[in-house]
Amino acid sequence: MNVDSVDEADKLLKGLPLGQANLLTFELMPIGPLLPLGML
Known part of the structure; x- marks a missing residue:
């Protein structure tokens, strides 16, 4: 989401x-942006 x-x-x-x-x-956990995607 x-x-x-x-x-x-x-x-x-x-x-x-x-x-x-x-x-x-539901088991919810926050995630952030994937750092390797910033290198594309």
């Missing part, structure tokens, strides 16, 4: 129908 924070992603995913019914669990 392209969001500013893990909390924002969690809020969006929990707003989906399966998230509201507690049928899915």
Whole structure:
């Protein structure tokens, strides 16, 4: 997902129908840009 924070992603995913019914669990972790791509 392209969001500013893990909390924002969690809020969006929990707003989906399966998230509201507690049928899915999510493990979210922040990642940054891939550094080798800057050398292209």
